[in-house]
Amino acid sequence: MTEYNILGQPLEDERPLEKQETAASPRTRPPSRLAESGQRLRPLTVFLLLLAILIPTSLSVVLGTSLERTKSELDQLRQSMDAPPPQSGEVLPPKADSPEEDPGPQPERPAYQDLYPELYAQPHEWNAAEDRKTAYLTFDDGPSARTPEVLEILEQYGAKGTFFVMGGETEQAKQRMRDIVAAGHTIGVHSYTHDYNKVYASVEAFLDDFAQEYHLILEATGVAPQIFRFPGGSVNAYNGATYKEIISEMTRRGFVYYDWNRQTGEAVKKTPSASVLVKNSLSNLDGTQRIILLAHDSKRYTNMVQALPEIIEGYQAAGFSLEALSPEVRPIIFDYPG
Numbered sequence: 001m002t003e004y005n006i007l008g009q010p011l012e013d014e015r016p017l018e019k020q021e022t023a024a025s026p027r028t029r030p031p032s033r034l035a036e037s038g039q040r041l042r043p044l045t046v047f048l049l050l051l052a053i054l055i056p057t058s059l060s061v062v063l064g065t066s067l068e069r070t071k072s073e074l075d076q077l078r079q080s081m082d083a084p085p086p087q088s089g090e091v092l093p094p095k096a097d098s099p100e101e102d103p104g105p106q107p108e109r110p111a112y113q114d115l116y117p118e119l120y121a122q123p124h125e126w127n128a129a130e131d132r133k134t135a136y137l138t139f140d141d142g143p144s145a146r147t148p149e150v151l152e153i154l155e156q157y158g159a160k161g162t163f164f165v166m167g168g169e170t171e172q173a174k175q176r177m178r179d180i181v182a183a184g185h186t187i188g189v190h191s192y193t194h195d196y197n198k199v200y201a202s203v204e205a206f207l208d209d210f211a212q213e214y215h216l217i218l219e220a221t222g223v224a225p226q227i228f229r230f231p232g233g234s235v236n237a238y239n240g241a242t243y244k245e246i247i248s249e250m251t252r253r254g255f256v257y258y259d260w261n262r263q264t265g266e267a268v269k270k271t272p273s274a275s276v277l278v279k280n281s282l283s284n285l286d287g288t289q290r291i292i293l294l295a296h297d298s299k300r301y302t303n304m305v306q307a308l309p310e311i312i313e314g315y316q317a318a319g320f321s322l323e324a325l326s327p328e329v330r331p332i333i334f335d336y337p338g
């Protein structure tokens with residue numbers, strides 16, 4: 001196994017044995033002296049050799065087991081995204097007043113599972129394997145002054161998109177959220193604060209931020225969001241210590257999150273020209289069946305709006321239909337660091 005190679009274990013194990021054979025070899029010593037020294041040295045040598053073999057071996061077994069366990073936990077998390085959603089009985093919060101289901105204190109159940117008991121997604125099925133090329137345009141960080149322009153372009157091309165919104169306390173922002181929904185696009189949670197340090201400090205902190213945006217969207221549009229996008233993506237430089245637990249809790253609550261496999265690329269310090277955004281978005285389309293494109297609906301990214309018609313035309317010319325995400329769409333998610 002690779003863990004053994006990393007630890008250099010097989011080498012450590014074999015060397016002492018070779019030495020032992022050489023020392024005991026009749027070719028290197030006269031028989032009488034061999035017998036004499038062998039009698040005095042052999043028990044001690046064997047004992048030391050056993051220690052030299054057993055200690056590193058057991059250490060590597062423990063390390064290997066622990067690595068395997070971590071890996072299998074991560075695999076389970078990933079599989080849970082591909083597997084059908086759990087039965088509604090598992091997703092919904094347990095009934096507080098069902099005596100037969102009370103097994104006494106359960107210390108392993110984290111307290112945050114009881115936070116925001118209303119914060120559960122509806123049960124859903126996964127789409128059967130998609131047999132046609134689909135591109136999902138997703139717009140993060142809105143609503144903004146650009147939202148009406150994006151909506152107009154999508155309308156013009158008969159395309160549907162997905163808006164992962166943030167903040168939005170003003171009446172104008174709420175109206176833009178309603179416009180998104182009214183035009184048949186999907187609205188999902190991005191973040192209320194979009195403050196990475198705050199959002200990823202703990203599962204509780206994540207739930208606080210998520211719940212605030214969830215309720216804002218629900219009150220503004222009447223739609224309870226079922227999908228979300230992590231600020232910075234599901235695995236980023238800020239959530240190494242918490243992402244596993246946050247993903248696990250959000251998945252337990254039935255919410256589906258989406259990363260991306262293409263991005264327009266405007267959200268950098270020196271935002272590129274529209275033609276670069278088009279090129280980024282349309283890169284490597286051959287052999288790709290499903291695209292989730294990350295773009296940003298933000299006041300200063302007029303270049304994204306300029307690029308959008310050409311991006312849509314490029315996808316349509318390559319045979320992609322432009323659809324909105326829904327919880328039934330199997331997510332594209334990043335690989336966890338291994």
Ligand SMILES: [Zn+2]
Nearest residue numbers: 140141231232
């Ligand atoms: Zn964002």
